[in-house]
Amino acid sequence: xxxxxxxxxxxxxxxxxxxxxxxxxxxxxxxxxxxxxxxxxxxxxxxxxxxxxxxxxxxxxxxxxxxxxxxxxxxxxxxxxxxxxxxxxxxxxxxxxxxxxxxxxxxxxxxxxxxxxxxxxxxxxxxxxxxxxxxxxxxxxxxxxxxxxxxxxxxxxxxxxxxxxxxxxxxxxxxxxxxxxxxxxxxxxxxxxxxx
Numbered sequence: 001x002x003x004x005x006x007x008x009x010x011x012x013x014x015x016x017x018x019x020x021x022x023x024x025x026x027x028x029x030x031x032x033x034x035x036x037x038x039x040x041x042x043x044x045x046x047x048x049x050x051x052x053x054x055x056x057x058x059x060x061x062x063x064x065x066x067x068x069x070x071x072x073x074x075x076x077x078x079x080x081x082x083x084x085x086x087x088x089x090x091x092x093x094x095x096x097x098x099x100x101x102x103x104x105x106x107x108x109x110x111x112x113x114x115x116x117x118x119x120x121x122x123x124x125x126x127x128x129x130x131x132x133x134x135x136x137x138x139x140x141x142x143x144x145x146x147x148x149x150x151x152x153x154x155x156x157x158x159x160x161x162x163x164x165x166x167x168x169x170x171x172x173x174x175x176x177x178x179x180x181x182x183x184x185x186x187x188x189x190x191x192x193x194x195x196x
Contacts, residue, residue, distance in 0.1 A: 044127045050103050051134075051194050057099040058137070058187060064092055065144055065180065072152050086158035089149060093160060096141045103134065112163045115142055133190050139165075140183035147176040 041048060068088060071080040097110045100122045111118050119135055126134045142163045149159055 040127070040129070047103075047125055047127055047130070048194050050105065050125070051130075051190070054099040054102040055191065057095045057102065058141070061092055061095040061099070061141060062184070062187075064088065064095070065148065068092075068148055068152070069176075072148070072155055077155065080152070080155045084152065084156045086156065086160055089145070089152070089156070090160050092145050092148070093163070096138070096145065096163075099141070100138060112142075112161075115163050116165055130190060130194065133186055136186045137183065137190060140179055140186065143179050144176065144183060147179060151176060 068084065070076060071083055093112070097112075100110050101107050104122050104125055107122065110122070116139070119139060122138060123131055123134045142165060146162050146165060149162055153159060
């Protein structure tokens with residue numbers, strides 16, 4: 001019987017110690033994660049600056065896609081023949097090219113004929129943590145551009161060339177809205193992580 005009293009007193013004496021050490025461990029972990037993120041930002045400051053500059057072109061691409069989709073899908077499709085021309089689509093391609101060139105300062109020309117194969121070179125200065133996401137952003141921008149061209153081929157004359165992306169049976173089943181939603185989700189995630 002005395003033993004149970006000792007067990008109760010043992011927990012009364014050492015419960016605050018256990019709780020304090022547990023909370024101390026969590027606090028230490030949070031501080032360490034904060035320091036790691038801060039150090040990562042300081043080590044990759046040049047990339048952060050370049051990505052923030054590239055956001056101008058990515059945001060402009062996003063706005064133009066919305067404007068084109070508003071005209072080509074829905075009740076305004078008839079007026080798209082008058083309001084849209086090939087230059088609107090060329091501006092999309094130019095925004096993609098300028099975003100890539102801004103992130104990769106050594107790049108002088110983007111080869112859209114070998115886009116998928118060159119994608120790794122376009123992101124060579126990206127930190128490992130953002131390499132995949134940045135590749136997805138550029139790849140999905142190219143997919144959106146190609147899908148908009150396909151959607152508008154009977155509405156708009158003198159459309160520019162497509163970006164060469166190998167076709168797969170899986171890729172043909174995806175809709176423009178799905179790709180656009182995926183692009184925006186990935187871009188917002190990068191925007192949040194790379195914010196100053």
